[in-house]
Amino acid sequence: MTTATTSTTSAAGAPTATGSAGSLTPVFVRLKLTLLANGLRQSSGRTAAFVTSAVLALLLAAGQLVGFVLLRGTEHAAPLVVLLTGVLALGWAFMPLFFPSGDETLDPTRLVMLPLRPGPLVSALLVASLVGLGPLFTLCLAVGGALALAHGAAAVLVAVVAVPLALLVCVALARAVAAANIRLLTSRKGRDLAVLSGLVIAVGIQFVNFGVQRLGQAGGLSALEPAASVVRWIPPASAIGAVDSASTGSYGAAVVQLALSAAALAGLLYAWQRSLTRLMTAPDGSTLAAASEPTRRGTSTGLHRLLPGGRTGTVMQRSLRYVWRDPKTKTAWVTALVIGLIVPLFNALQGSGSIYFACFASGMLGIQMYNQFGQDTSAFWMVAQTIATPRDAYLELRARALALLLITLPYTVLVTVATAAVLGDWRALPEALGIAVGLLGAMLATGAVASARFPYSIPQDSAYKNVAPGQGGLAWISIFGGMIASALLCAPLIALTIWLNATNSESALWSLLPLGVLYGGAVAWGGLRVAAPQTSARLPEILTAVSKG
Numbered sequence: 001m002t003t004a005t006t007s008t009t010s011a012a013g014a015p016t017a018t019g020s021a022g023s024l025t026p027v028f029v030r031l032k033l034t035l036l037a038n039g040l041r042q043s044s045g046r047t048a049a050f051v052t053s054a055v056l057a058l059l060l061a062a063g064q065l066v067g068f069v070l071l072r073g074t075e076h077a078a079p080l081v082v083l084l085t086g087v088l089a090l091g092w093a094f095m096p097l098f099f100p101s102g103d104e105t106l107d108p109t110r111l112v113m114l115p116l117r118p119g120p121l122v123s124a125l126l127v128a129s130l131v132g133l134g135p136l137f138t139l140c141l142a143v144g145g146a147l148a149l150a151h152g153a154a155a156v157l158v159a160v161v162a163v164p165l166a167l168l169v170c171v172a173l174a175r176a177v178a179a180a181n182i183r184l185l186t187s188r189k190g191r192d193l194a195v196l197s198g199l200v201i202a203v204g205i206q207f208v209n210f211g212v213q214r215l216g217q218a219g220g221l222s223a224l225e226p227a228a229s230v231v232r233w234i235p236p237a238s239a240i241g242a243v244d245s246a247s248t249g250s251y252g253a254a255v256v257q258l259a260l261s262a263a264a265l266a267g268l269l270y271a272w273q274r275s276l277t278r279l280m281t282a283p284d285g286s287t288l289a290a291a292s293e294p295t296r297r298g299t300s301t302g303l304h305r306l307l308p309g310g311r312t313g314t315v316m317q318r319s320l321r322y323v324w325r326d327p328k329t330k331t332a333w334v335t336a337l338v339i340g341l342i343v344p345l346f347n348a349l350q351g352s353g354s355i356y357f358a359c360f361a362s363g364m365l366g367i368q369m370y371n372q373f374g375q376d377t378s379a380f381w382m383v384a385q386t387i388a389t390p391r392d393a394y395l396e397l398r399a400r401a402l403a404l405l406l407i408t409l410p411y412t413v414l415v416t417v418a419t420a421a422v423l424g425d426w427r428a429l430p431e432a433l434g435i436a437v438g439l440l441g442a443m444l445a446t447g448a449v450a451s452a453r454f455p456y457s458i459p460q461d462s463a464y465k466n467v468a469p470g471q472g473g474l475a476w477i478s479i480f481g482g483m484i485a486s487a488l489l490c491a492p493l494i495a496l497t498i499w500l501n502a503t504n505s506e507s508a509l510w511s512l513l514p515l516g517v518l519y520g521g522a523v524a525w526g527g528l529r530v531a532a533p534q535t536s537a538r539l540p541e542i543l544t545a546v547s548k549g
Contacts, residue, residue, distance in 0.1 A: 024116070024121065024123070025127045028125060028127070028128040029127060029131060032131050032132075033131065049478075050472070050474070051473070052473065053133075053472070053473035053477060054133055054473065057133045060137070061136065061137045064141055065141075065143065066144075067144070068141075068144030069144060071148045072148045076224065078149055078241075078244040079227075080224060081148055081240055081244075082145075082228045082231055082240055082241050083224055083228050083237070084145070085141070085142070085145060085239075086234060088170065089170050089235075092134075092138070093174060093177050112279060118273045119273060122276065126168070126171065126175070129171045129175060130167070130171060135170075135171060138166075138167055138170050142167055142240065143163055145243070146163050146240065149240070149243045149247055150247060151247040152246070154254075155244075155247040157246075158246040158258065159243045162240055162242050162258065162261070165258065165261050165262060165265065166236040166237075166261065169235050169236035169239070169264055169265050170236055172268040172269055173236075173268055175272055176271045179276055179279065180271065180275045232257070233260065235260050235261040235263075235265075236261050238257040238260045239257065239258060239261040241257050242261075245257060311395050311396075311399065312399040315395075315400060316403040319400050319404070322375055326375065329375055333368060336364040336368060337411065339360075339364055340365060341418075343357060343360045343361075344357035344360055344418075345415075345418060345419060345422060348419050348422040354423075355416070355428045355432040357419060358412070358416040358419045358420075358432055358436050359435055359439050361411065361415040361436070362408070362443065365411060365412070365440070366408070366440050366442075366444060367447070367483075368447075369401065369447025370450050370479055370482055371450070371451055371456060371458070372400050372447070372451040373451055374455055374457055374458045374545075375458060377459075377547065378546070378547040380542070380543055380546050380547065381547070384539050384542075384543050387535065387539060388536070389536060390533040392536065393531075393536040394529065394532035397448050397451070397531055398528055401444045401524060401528065404444065405440075408440055409440070412433075412436050412437060416429065416433045417433075419432075428509075430509060430512055431500075431501075431512040431513070431516075433516065434493070434512035434516025435494060435497060435516055437516045437517050437520045438490050438493045438516040438517075439486060439487075439490050439520070440520055441519065441524040442486040442520065442523050442527075443483075443486045444524040445486075445524050445526060445527020445528065446483075446527060447482060447527075448527045450479075450481070450482045451535070452535040452538060452542070453534060454475075454477065454481075455542045455545040456471040456475045457471060457546050471545070489523055492519075493515070493519055496515070
């Protein structure tokens with residue numbers, strides 16, 4: 001970084017460090033590309049996972065682009081495009097704080113000790129932020145929206161300005177929000193507040209989902225007009241809205257909408273620069289206050305007495321402490337618990353749900369079994385010292401699964417019973433509960449295997465990054481691949497349920513509950529048995545992967 005800075009002398013005679021944006025920008029772009037390339041070189045599996053996720057993202061972006069082109073000339077293209085741009089901007093604002101990210105060049109805490117001025121640094125980081133799948137996806141959406149709305153030469157000229165402007169506003173919004181919250185999220189108490197923030201976002205996503213359902217019931221895209229008439233004046237959707245305004249001859253409105261987006265970009269860059277200035281010059285008092293708090297001991301003594309003895313009880317207690325004390329683990333658990341309850345109950349209250357929606361709770365909680373070793377981070381080396389044989393690995397994985405079952409099993413029963421009560425469908429309770437428990441067992445099985453085969457690091461030095469650079473694709477492939485495998489494992493149980501209902505075998509439907517419990521237990525046991533030898537054989541690779549962050 002020293003090549004990107006020059007030394008000057010202030011009026012007071014003290015040396016200060018400055019760096020021009022022109023010299024910093026290529027350095028940060030090369031740094032980001034190098035970090036991504038080095039992450040992919042670590043293993044062929046990680047490279048394959050990244051390539052697969054990139055291909056899927058590009059296919060989705062291409063599909064959206066084609067869909068927008070097909071909307072060209074339709075009556076309700078403008079409301080849909082404008083609202084999608086607004087929703088995408090919300091995602092850029094909040095998702096980087098709580099979902100995986102693999103870009104260390106965007107973590108300002110790593111730049112505090114470098115002699116860089118915030119102004120050139122913001123410009124360089126903004127350009128580096130444009131390198132990645134997220135910006136490419138956003139660019140495809142913006143280009144597709146412009147193609148759908150641009151009619152006439154004036155609209156095309158506006159689109160040439162609007163597309164990059166919308167992309168820059170999205171990226172600057174994400175970086176400004178992340179920089180403004182980095183001190184809060186890295187403090188002990190502040191990171192606990194992230195649980196509430198992540199919960200609000202997760203609940204908001206569900207409200208969007210229910211809004212889409214209502215949209216279908218309201219008669220199509222015409223119901224979007226009132227909301228779009230407001231969102232089209234909110235950046236960066238206002239930039240895309242300007243294209244539609246120019247197409248209809250409202251050139252004054254188009255100029256105002258572009259000006260709003262440009263002003264938003266300038267404001268975000270200014271706020272981002274101010275946040276970087278505070279980050280690089282102000283002491284982190286929040287962490288000092290958190291560190292000065294006295295440590296309370298003996299709070300888990302009662303729980304420890306209720307757990308089994310030996311290694312099983314020790315591992316279970318450690319896993320439960322992660323859930324209660326680690327901010328990132330707590331965030332994942334609280335979000336899963338709330339969303340697992342909201343989806344089936346809200347659908348039931350709307351009259352469009354089914355008791356089988358209770359299986360969503362099993363799926364949300366079963367995901368917590370994935371990447372079991374990643375939550376240990378670099379401390380996993382101490383666990384690895386205790387695993388010498390497949391038997392040791394089996395005991396470790398079994399204890400972690402039992403710790404999850406202490407929460408997930410009663411919660412699954414609670415959600416299923418509550419859904420049956422709201423729907424008044426008590427007859428289907430045994431079969432729905434049997435499938436939910438069977439799915440939970442399948443996810444414990446696939447989660448154990450995924451933990452052994454696809455471990456990834458959860459960085460602790462970044463409040464808004466849950467996957468180390470180069471491992472994002474590996475994480476997504478692990479989770480979604482495991483979910484697909486779990487569904488396939490539950491296929492026999494689901495097929496039996498369908499067959500019994502199709503043949504009106506009312507007297508036999510009750511047997512699905514004990515069958516589901518036995519089937520889920522057997523599948524979970526088999527998954528642990530399969531994962532145990534892989535864990536013991538791959539200990540060096542697992543240790544390297546989870547210690548990366």
